[in-house]
Every structure is written in structure tokens, then in C-alpha cells.
Amino acid sequence: MRAVLGPTNTGKTHLAIERLCGHSSGAIGFPLRLLAREVYDKVRAIKSDGQVALITGEERIEPPGARYFLCTAEAMPRTAGELAFVAVDEVQLAADRERGHIFTDRLLHARGREETMLLGSSTVEPMVRALLPGIEVETRPRFSTLSHAGSCKLSRLPPRSAVVAFSVEQVYAVAEMLRRFRGGSAVVMGALSPETRNRQVELFQSGEVDYIVATDAIGMGLNLDVSHVAFASLSKFDGVRQRRLTPAEMAQIAGRAGRHQQDGTFGTLGGSRNGGALEFADDEVYAIEQHRFAPLTHLFWREAEPRFDSLATLIADLEAKSGIPELAAAPEAIDLAVLRRLVDDPAIAEGVKTSGLVRRFWETCQLPDFRQQGPDLHARFVARLWQDLREGQIGVDFVAARIAELDRTEGDIDTLQGRIAAIRSWAYICQRPDWVLARDEMAARARAAEARLSDALHQRLTERFVNRRTAILMKTVGKDAGMLRVTLDEAGQVMVEDQPIGHLEGFRFVVDAGASHEDRKLMLAAAERHLPQLLALKAQALVREELGELTIEKGQVLREGRAVAQLERGKSASRPRLLLARELAVLDHAQKARLTGALEVWLESSLVPLAPLRALEEGALSPEAGSEVRALLLTLAAGGGSIGREAAGLAHVPKDKRPLLRRLGVTIGALDVFVPALLKPAPRQLLNAIGVDRRPLRERMEPVISLKGPLPAGYRRAGSQAIRVDMAEKLFRAAHDQRARSPGRGFSIDVALATSMGLSPDNFRLLMRDAGFRPGVARQLAEGAFGPPTPVRWSWRPPRKDRSAPQSAPRPAPQGSAFAALADLVR
Structure with a gap:
């Protein structure tokens, strides 16, 4: 027999499952029906359905050949030695006021034939050693680190957080705020x-929402992918009084943060004052982080097998003391409180005389208070139930009618919760072996009704506390806009991940009228990212519908060769103004405005290739540019993205402004200042089409072309050819690299790069001469010598435009002139 103790996230339950499956039979008792169901599903996947049973107060799935039993602690088989393996989870609950005596009994008496395992917190170790001498105690460390993160406002709560509250009202309040924000x-x-x-x-768990709000029930083994636990309160009502949580209770809840090797954090929820000041004391933080807590000094005990000779004997046994110092008498639980109240009623007590009736009466009093109504109201329900059970079993028609009354899915959250609590009572009643006729059929009906009510309650909770639209927007705002699926339906409604966020009125986005103030800000943020593409789609559809396919040529918007609109120079070269053609001026105002809007949006989407030019224009307006850079950028924009270096005024541009030019995509070359992105065919053709650049146009913008007529835009003359300015710069840089490698007299230049571009040798030399490069005279081979010619050695000096002006000596004044006399006086 051994006890495996330690904080949360130590793998204790996983170990128990492994040991269970390693034996021929076994059982594990859990504190929660939910946890028993979770482990039941895991073991069933390993051992098959026919070998695994689930036994709780309200549910019993027990195949005839079952060998492995997953139970709540109350429903565990008590007979020792019948199963090879037995384990009890969360044995520290033996110190709980309401259920402690159940766990104490299992700790003392639940035994496996081959192996028994107790799982729980290290606080129970002294009690285990005192009550079970010779037991093997194994302490396990936590897999991950748990650290205090301080207080955090709800608006700054990190994703994958759990907020823990201690009342239904507080849970609802926090969940409502999370829904809004x-x-x-x-x-x-x-x-x-x-x-x-x-x-x-x-x-x-699926990630549909990033937050979970829970009561302290979350601390009992629910395995969640939580990275942070925030306490909305640090005190709770324990059935007797409002008190502050103990450090061990805090740790049990905070320990839900971090799973396996993933570290977790805990803290308080700022701005909330329910239940006292939300600050952990230093000693509490130390205890939680280091997993050091005061050990338990006693466990609660109650006679698990009382005598049923009479009601007085039964009550005396239930109130008896154990006689063992470590086992304190259990406080009055709900079942004993109900028994006392009903015994005080002579009409009930006088009818319970025989031992069999006393036993049956006590079993009836042990009906759990699922409705959480308290001893008085719960005693009334038990009294009515006893009136039916005293004479025998409850009839099928009566039970079916009670289940049917509760099997209604209309109503709000509280109404559905009340019905589920009531149906759980009837599910418990139907599970008893001799309380209801047609037990299996009635139990199945109760479970089916509970399932339908649960589905309805889940839907109500989701509708009230999950705003799917806001959740989607919160997950995507701040991320790559391309990851967000935004669509526009035929009715003009804008959808984000299939959630409507607004609609287009003409070409104006209108937020959904039913959205909250917080949602409106998120929806506008999402819409702003995708509005240009949505408007472009709508404009294209409208233009195709009313005008057909459009093109831009010679400063006009054309449809099948006819002008639809004129393009005039606007505030800048890249933003032309659009004026409808005279033929369309006869349209009424509304139609003209609609068509103009569509054409403007269509034009804006068509001018996307001119984004680098717009960057220059906007950069010129930046305060960071200064007057010198502003003049250069405006000149460069006016030149369509390329100008000769002599026209750039670089001598006036400070060196510390060069990084700004590079950020704007400007290259300062040996002979030209240009924007490489504007040398591509699309922007060149567009600049020509809107009438900004009327120089000859090359459709493909080849690196080298034959020069016939005026110099095309983006090219530099090279003899009888022209070379694109970025290709010319590539040749100049290669030549300077060769010069840097040969610091002596002369250097060689490989003409292969120029030849590969299509530039002839003669034109190459003319181009290089413009950049300051001069070829030397080729040395002839000696007479009779054979081999490749000696490479030409090149030299370089700055081009004339970059040289300093020569300082010529002043001419002497003619003798006998006034200037000569003045010169003599100066000397």
C-alpha cells in the first residue's frame, strides 16, 4: 500500500490510470462525477467498453463483465480485497466538512487485493502515516513552475486564462464583462x-474562447490548458461562515495554471473588491510557489456502518466519536440534518420501527441536495419521497410524469439550472436498486432529459457569455490581415469569418446597428484593413454591370475606345482627378454620384502599382525630410522615379538624410538617382497612361535597347544604345569593386556582364566614360608571340560634374592702369 502525494500537475492521476490498467481488475474513486467520467473515457479506450464501468450517484454504466470501475468516492465498492487494484483520489478531502467522512472511510477501508494507492496533497501525509502505519509514501514534484504574477485588470487579462469566483453572481458578472471586452x-x-x-x-479547450470563468470546483482535477489563474475573490462561504481561503486551497486552484512542462502563473483580478482586498500576502505567495503548507491535524470521521435497530440507535451511531485522536467527529452533514428533522415529525417517525425500514429511511435521507436548497427545504422533498418508498417502489407513471414535467428546454439560465438539479435528483432515485419500478427504463429517460436540458443550458450560456463576433475580431485584430477571412455578399453585407459586422451603403462602410460600443471599435478596425479590397470588388462589379471593361490610355478612362472620364492632374502626380465625360453629365445627381464613386474606387485599385511614387510624395511632406530632401523627392516624383544625378542637387542633401532616402526606396547611383520599383513595366505604363510621363514607353523595359528617336523613360544613353538606369548602375558598381581589389596602377574590368545585357563593346566604353572610367591602351603582343591579348587596364577619376572647380591664378592688371596702382597699394 502506498500514498502518492504532491501538488497539482505531478502526474498522480495518470500514474493511477497506468497502474489500474496493469492489473486484472480495479477501481478508482474520484471527488467529482465529471472527473470520473473523464477517466472512464480514457480507460474505456484502452480496455474496451465491455470491461469498464462508470458508477456515480446519478449514472450507472456497468456492463455484465466489467472489471474496471471508475466511481465517485461515495459510489465506490466498499468490500475489501475483491478487486486487484484500488485507488482513492484527492484524499485530503477527508478534512472537508461535508464529505470528509466519506473520504476518511475510503482511506481506512478501501483496499485492493494486490495494490492500494492513495492520491492527494502533501498536507495529508502526517495523517496517513499516523492512521496507516508502515504505508509507503512517495512525494512527487510539480512538472512545471508556478509563479505569482500580481494583480491584473480584466481588460489586460492574458489569453488562456481562468478567472475563479466563489458565487454564481460573481461568475456571471465576470463572464459578462469578458463577453463585452x-x-x-x-x-x-x-x-x-x-x-x-x-x-x-x-x-x-478548442480555442473558440480564450477565457474560462469558474468556481473553486475547477481545482478538483479538471485538466485544462490554462496558463494563468486570476482570483476574483480570496474568500468564500464554507457553509458556516465567510472566510479567507487557506493557502492550500489557493494552491489547489492556482495549480490549474500550467500543464505538464508548461509553466503557469497566478494572481488576482484588479478592480474587483468582492470578498475583501484582492492581494495575496507574502507568506501565501511563498507557500503557493514553493508548495509548502501547514499539515492537516485531523480528519473527519463518521460511522460508516451504523446499526439500524432503531432511529435512536442510528442517530447515536452517526454522532459517535471514533476514539482516535486523529479522527474528529464529522460536522452535521446534509443527510444527518435531514434525518434529524424528519425524526422530529411524529407522523414519520412512528412509521419507522423495523430494522429494514430504518435502513431504508436512512438511505432515503442520503439523497443528495442537488438543488442546493438547504436542510429544511430538502427535508420536505425527502419526506414526500419517503411517503412513496415506505410502502414499496414508486410507480412508473408517477416517475415518468415527474421527468416529463422537467423535460422542457425553454427558459433562461437559472430556470434550466433548476430543472437540471431536479432531474439529477430523479436520476439518483432511478439508480437505486429497489426504489423505482422499471428502473432501467426510467434511468434512461432521466439521463436523456438531463442531456437535452444540458444542451439547452450550454446554448443559453454561450448566447449570453460568448460574443462570437467579438471573439473572432479579438483573435485577428493585430495579426496579419491576410489571415482574416472577410467577404462581401450579394446584398452588400460584410462578413468576418461568417459573422456579419456591417454593410456597404454605396461605398461607405456602416457598422452593424446591433453591435455594442466595444464591438463597433473592433469591427471598424477589421473593416479598415479590408475596406479597400471590398470596395474594389464592389466597384468592379458595378462598373462591369453598367460600363463593361475599362482601360486607361492617354489620360482618359476608356470603354471600348470611347472616353468615359478624363484624368486631370490632382494634388500630386500619383493621384489624378477624375471627371466624367460629357456624355455622362446628363445623368441625374444620384446616378452620377453612384457612378463617380464606383469609378473613383476602380481607379484607386488600378493605381496600386504607383505605391512607390506615392511613398516619395508622402515622404516629401514628412517633417523629417527637411527642405533639401523635400526638393530632391519632389524632383524625383516629377521625373517619374528617375532623374540624372546632376539634377538631383545631392550636394545640398546632408549625409544623415541618406537613410531616409533608402527607406523610401531611393537609390543614389553614379550617374542617376532612381527608384528601382518604378522601373518595372506596370508603373511605367501606368505613368504614361495617366499622362504624367509622356516620354517614349517600353512595354517590357528590357535592360538594353537600340536607341532610335528620343530617350525612353527610365533609360540612359550609351552610344547608339540605351541601358536601363538600374542596369547601368550595376555595371558601375562592378567596375568600382574591381578598382577596390586593385589598388595599384590600373585595374581590369570584365565586359562579360555588359555583353550578357546586350551592350556592345563600343557603347560600353562610352557609357563607362560618362561615369569617369577610362580604358588604357592595349599592349600589343611581341612579333611572333601567340596567346590571348593583354587585358586593358582601366583608370578612374570622378566625372567632370563631381570634380571641384579648378582654382586658376588671377591675371595681372595691365601696367599703368588704375587696377595696377591699386594692386601696388595692396602689396
Whole structure:
């Protein structure tokens, strides 16, 4: 027998599952039905459906040949030695006021034939050693680090966070704020059915929402991918009084952060003051981070097998003390409180005389208070139930009618929660072996009703606390806009990931009227990213519908060769003004405005290749540019992206401004200043089409062309040929690299690069001469010598335009002149 103890995220439950599957039979008792169901699914996947059973108060799936049992602690088989392996999870709950005596009994008596394992917190170690001498205790360290992150406002809560509250009202309030500001959250409370909790957990696990709001039930083994746990309160009502959580309880909850090797953080939720000041004390932070807590000094005990001779004997046994110092008498639990109240009613007590009736009456009092109504109201329900059970079994028609009354999915969240709690009571009743006729049929009906109610409750929770539209926008705003799927339907509605965010009125985006203030800001942010492409799609569709295919030529927008609009120079070269042709001026104002809007959006999308030119124009307006750079950029923009170096005024541009020019895509070459992106065919053709650059146009912008007529835009003359300015710069740089490698007298230049471009040798020499390069005289081979010619040695000096002006000596004044006399006086 051994105890495996340690903080959360140490793999204790995983170890128990491995040991269970390694034996011929076994059982594990869990504190929650939800956790039992989770492990049941895992073991069933390993051992097959026919060998695995799930036994809880409300649910019993027990195949005839079952050998492995996953149970709640209350439903565990108590007989020792019948199964090869037995484990009890979270044994520290033996110190719980309400259920502690159950876990204490399992700790003392649940035994496996071959192996017994107790799992829990290290705080229970002294009690385990005292009550079970000779037990082997194994302490496991946490896989990941848990650290304190301080207080955090809800608006800055990191993704994959869990917020823990301790009342339904507080859970709803936090979830509502997360819905408004972060798109929503999953909600997990002990009052929810396991099915609803599973669906809500899946909502978080799948990533549909990044937040989960839960009560302290989250601390009992729910495996979630949580990176941060934020406490909305540090105190709770424990059934007797409002008190601050113990450090061990804090750690049990905070330990949900970080799974396996992933580190986690915990802290408080800033701005909330429910339940006292939200600050961890230094000693609490130390205890949680280092997993050091005060050990338990006692466990709660109650006689698990009382005598049923009479009601008085039963109560006396249930109130008896153990006589063992480590085992304190359990506080009055709900079942004993109900028993006392019903015994005080003579009409009930007088009818419970025999041992069999006493046992049956006690079993009835042990019906869990699923509705959380308290002892008085719950006692009334048990009293009515006892009236039916005292005479025998409850009839099928009566049970079916009660289930049918509850099997209604209309209503709000609280209404559905109440129905689920009530149906759980009937599910428990139908699971008892001798309480209901046609037990299996009624149990199946109760489970089916609970499943339908759970689906409806999940839908209501999602509708109230998850704003799918906001969640989608929160996930995508700030990321690459290309990752966001934005569409425009035929009705003009704008959809983000199939969620409507607004519509287009003409060419104006209008936010969905039903959106909240926070949603409106997010939707506008998403729309701004994609609005140009959406407007372009709509404009293209409208233009095709009304005008057909359009082209831009010679400063006009043409349709089948006829002018639809004129393009005039606007505020800058890249932003021409559009004026409708006279033929369209007869349209009424509304139609003309609609068509003009469509054409303007169409033109804007057509001018996308001129983005580098617009960057120059905008850079010229930047305060960072200064007057010298502004003049250069405006001259370069007016030249369509390339000008000769002599016209650039570089002598006036400070050296510290050169990085700004590079950021704008400007290259300062040996002979030209140019923007490489504007030398491509698309922007050159567009500049020519809108009438900005009327120089001859080359459709393909080849590197080297034969020169016939005026020099085309983007080219430099090279003898009888012309070379594109960026290709010329490539040749100049290659030559300067060769010069740098040969610091002596003369250097060689490889003409192969020029030849590959199509530049003839003679024209190459003329081009290089413009850049200051001079070829030497080739040395002839000696007479009778054979071999390749000696390479030509080149030299370089700055081009004439870059040389300093020569300082010539002043001419002497003619003798006898006034200037000569003045010179003599100066001397």
C-alpha cells in the first residue's frame, strides 16, 4: 500500500490510470462525477467498453463483465480485497466538512487485493502515516513552475486564462464583462450538469474562447490548458461562515495554471473588491510557489456502518466519536440534518420501527441536495419521497410524469439550472436498486432529459457569455490581415469569418446597428484593413454591370475606345482627378454620384502599382525630410522615379538624410538617382497612361535597347544604345569593386556582364566614360608571340560634374592702369 502525494500537475492521476490498467481488475474513486467520467473515457479506450464501468450517484454504466470501475468516492465498492487494484483520489478531502467522512472511510477501508494507492496533497501525509502505519509514501514534484504574477485588470487579462469566483453572481458578472471586452468566456460551476460542464470546457479547450470563468470546483482535477489563474475573490462561504481561503486551497486552484512542462502563473483580478482586498500576502505567495503548507491535524470521521435497530440507535451511531485522536467527529452533514428533522415529525417517525425500514429511511435521507436548497427545504422533498418508498417502489407513471414535467428546454439560465438539479435528483432515485419500478427504463429517460436540458443550458450560456463576433475580431485584430477571412455578399453585407459586422451603403462602410460600443471599435478596425479590397470588388462589379471593361490610355478612362472620364492632374502626380465625360453629365445627381464613386474606387485599385511614387510624395511632406530632401523627392516624383544625378542637387542633401532616402526606396547611383520599383513595366505604363510621363514607353523595359528617336523613360544613353538606369548602375558598381581589389596602377574590368545585357563593346566604353572610367591602351603582343591579348587596364577619376572647380591664378592688371596702382597699394 502506498500514498502518492504532491501538488497539482505531478502526474498522480495518470500514474493511477497506468497502474489500474496493469492489473486484472480495479477501481478508482474520484471527488467529482465529471472527473470520473473523464477517466472512464480514457480507460474505456484502452480496455474496451465491455470491461469498464462508470458508477456515480446519478449514472450507472456497468456492463455484465466489467472489471474496471471508475466511481465517485461515495459510489465506490466498499468490500475489501475483491478487486486487484484500488485507488482513492484527492484524499485530503477527508478534512472537508461535508464529505470528509466519506473520504476518511475510503482511506481506512478501501483496499485492493494486490495494490492500494492513495492520491492527494502533501498536507495529508502526517495523517496517513499516523492512521496507516508502515504505508509507503512517495512525494512527487510539480512538472512545471508556478509563479505569482500580481494583480491584473480584466481588460489586460492574458489569453488562456481562468478567472475563479466563489458565487454564481460573481461568475456571471465576470463572464459578462469578458463577453463585452474580450469576446466571451466559458462558464464552469458545480451547479452545472457534467454534460454542460463538458461542453463549456470544450468551448475553452478548442480555442473558440480564450477565457474560462469558474468556481473553486475547477481545482478538483479538471485538466485544462490554462496558463494563468486570476482570483476574483480570496474568500468564500464554507457553509458556516465567510472566510479567507487557506493557502492550500489557493494552491489547489492556482495549480490549474500550467500543464505538464508548461509553466503557469497566478494572481488576482484588479478592480474587483468582492470578498475583501484582492492581494495575496507574502507568506501565501511563498507557500503557493514553493508548495509548502501547514499539515492537516485531523480528519473527519463518521460511522460508516451504523446499526439500524432503531432511529435512536442510528442517530447515536452517526454522532459517535471514533476514539482516535486523529479522527474528529464529522460536522452535521446534509443527510444527518435531514434525518434529524424528519425524526422530529411524529407522523414519520412512528412509521419507522423495523430494522429494514430504518435502513431504508436512512438511505432515503442520503439523497443528495442537488438543488442546493438547504436542510429544511430538502427535508420536505425527502419526506414526500419517503411517503412513496415506505410502502414499496414508486410507480412508473408517477416517475415518468415527474421527468416529463422537467423535460422542457425553454427558459433562461437559472430556470434550466433548476430543472437540471431536479432531474439529477430523479436520476439518483432511478439508480437505486429497489426504489423505482422499471428502473432501467426510467434511468434512461432521466439521463436523456438531463442531456437535452444540458444542451439547452450550454446554448443559453454561450448566447449570453460568448460574443462570437467579438471573439473572432479579438483573435485577428493585430495579426496579419491576410489571415482574416472577410467577404462581401450579394446584398452588400460584410462578413468576418461568417459573422456579419456591417454593410456597404454605396461605398461607405456602416457598422452593424446591433453591435455594442466595444464591438463597433473592433469591427471598424477589421473593416479598415479590408475596406479597400471590398470596395474594389464592389466597384468592379458595378462598373462591369453598367460600363463593361475599362482601360486607361492617354489620360482618359476608356470603354471600348470611347472616353468615359478624363484624368486631370490632382494634388500630386500619383493621384489624378477624375471627371466624367460629357456624355455622362446628363445623368441625374444620384446616378452620377453612384457612378463617380464606383469609378473613383476602380481607379484607386488600378493605381496600386504607383505605391512607390506615392511613398516619395508622402515622404516629401514628412517633417523629417527637411527642405533639401523635400526638393530632391519632389524632383524625383516629377521625373517619374528617375532623374540624372546632376539634377538631383545631392550636394545640398546632408549625409544623415541618406537613410531616409533608402527607406523610401531611393537609390543614389553614379550617374542617376532612381527608384528601382518604378522601373518595372506596370508603373511605367501606368505613368504614361495617366499622362504624367509622356516620354517614349517600353512595354517590357528590357535592360538594353537600340536607341532610335528620343530617350525612353527610365533609360540612359550609351552610344547608339540605351541601358536601363538600374542596369547601368550595376555595371558601375562592378567596375568600382574591381578598382577596390586593385589598388595599384590600373585595374581590369570584365565586359562579360555588359555583353550578357546586350551592350556592345563600343557603347560600353562610352557609357563607362560618362561615369569617369577610362580604358588604357592595349599592349600589343611581341612579333611572333601567340596567346590571348593583354587585358586593358582601366583608370578612374570622378566625372567632370563631381570634380571641384579648378582654382586658376588671377591675371595681372595691365601696367599703368588704375587696377595696377591699386594692386601696388595692396602689396
